[in-house]
Amino acid sequence: MRRCFKCKEKAQVYLPQHRLAMCKDHYIEWFEGRVEKTIKEFKMFSKLDKVLVAVSGGKDSLSLWQSLVKLGYDADGFYINLGIGEYSQQSFILATEFSKKLGKTLYTISLKDEIMPIPDIKKYDNRPACSVCGTLKRYYMNKFAKDNGYRIIATGHNLDDESAVLFSNTLNWSIDYLKRQYPVLPEEDGFIKKVKPLCKISEKESAMYAVLSGIEYIEEECPFSEGATSIDYKIFLSNLEEKSPGTKLRFYSEFLRKMYPILKQTEEKPTLNSCKICGEPTTGEICSVCNLKQKLKSKVEV
Ligand code: AMP
Ligand code: FES
Numbered sequence: 549m550r551r552c553f554k555c556k557e558k559a560q561v562y563l564p565q566h567r568l569a570m571c572k573d574h575y576i577e578w579f580e581g582r583v584e585k586t587i588k589e590f591k592m593f594s595k596l597d598k599v600l601v602a603v604s605g606g607k608d609s610l611s612l613w614q615s616l617v618k619l620g621y622d623a624d625g626f627y628i629n630l631g632i633g634e635y636s637q638q639s640f641i642l643a644t645e646f647s648k649k650l651g652k653t654l655y656t657i658s659l660k661d662e663i664m665p666i667p668d669i670k671k672y673d674n675r676p677a678c679s680v681c682g683t684l685k686r687y688y689m690n691k692f693a694k695d696n697g698y699r700i701i702a703t704g705h706n707l708d709d710e711s712a713v714l715f716s717n718t719l720n721w722s723i724d725y726l727k728r729q730y731p732v733l734p735e736e737d738g739f740i741k742k743v744k745p746l747c748k749i750s751e752k753e754s755a756m757y758a759v760l761s762g763i764e765y766i767e768e769e770c771p772f773s774e775g776a777t778s779i780d781y782k783i784f785l786s787n788l789e790e791k792s793p794g795t796k797l798r799f800y801s802e803f804l805r806k807m808y809p810i811l812k813q814t815e816e817k818p819t820l821n822s823c824k825i826c827g828e829p830t831t832g833e834i835c836s837v838c839n840l841k842q843k844l845k846s847k848v849e850v
């Protein structure tokens with residue numbers, strides 16, 4: 549029987565990549581400590597900042613929100629209702645209930661009011677739903693945070709997400725993406741600061757935190773994520789991790805330590821303009837969301 553490395557009680561969690569066994573309470577403490585360490589390591593924000601946590605109703609964003617509040621950070625939530633049937637209804641209820649439990653504000657917007665629900669957009673736009681959805685989420689997170697006096701937005705991207713993206717960008721030698729793959733994107737040219745405090749925490753670790761803390765989260769994945777190549781990369785990396793614990797963390801951390809600083813030196817910042825329609829930053833004249841709105845409008849009117 550494994551025992552907690554701190555209190556020697558029976559362990560409930562064993563993390564092979566860190567060679568640590570922990571009881572429930574010490575695991576929760578360890579998890580929150582790791583979040584705080586990451587925030588400090590990458591100078592994400594301080595206790596004086598107002599942070600907006602992008603909350604999807606999943607284990608990562610809810611665990612992140614709870615950890616920040618318990619650690620004493622000033623963190624409110626922001627939920628975008630994507631209008632994806634049962635999946636969105638459930639995640640909305642869970643996110644709302646959770647905000648009440650935390651005693652924190654959850655701001656909500658609906659794509660139905662802003663533009664169109666994802667399944668309808670899918671009917672008119674040939675791109676994969678997830679890529680359009682990603683663009684919309686980034687746009688509304690940025691715009692909402694700015695319009696409501698938040699200078700930092702935190703997302704629940706975890707180590708599995710980040711290492712799968714890193715793997716994909718490396719396989720394709722997507723240098724321009726690699727140059728920007730950092731858990732902190734600074735505030736600049738109309739973009740607010742974006743941070744990923746769970747970047748060194750695996751999906752399993754955040755699921756265990758959620759379960760052991762009694763957080764109710766949506767277990768289903770978005771129905772449109774089925775078949776995404778990122779899932780294949782996640783499975784591949786998890787197989788490697790199984791054989792050799794610590795692989796994901798090493799891959800990601802060593803990229804940040806050794807490769808990112810070299811790539812960053814060659815980064816050329818694109819010139820950004822304000823979108824002529826909404827004022828949000830864009831490399832062209834009209835941003836991708838206003839472009840999409842116009843395209844959808846013309847198709848619906850036909
Ligand atoms: P995903 O792209 O679904 O893996 O989500 C990554 C992160 O984006 C989550 O951890 C959240 O922080 C944020 N996010 C995803 N979906 C939503 C949503 N509907 N509303 C607000 N934030 C979201
Ligand atoms: Fe947006 Fe899947 S299409 S979460």
Ligand code: ZN
Pocket residue numbers: 552553554555556557570571572573574
């Ligand atoms: Zn213990």
Ligand code: ZN
Pocket residue numbers: 823824825826827828834835836837838839
């Ligand atoms: Zn625009």
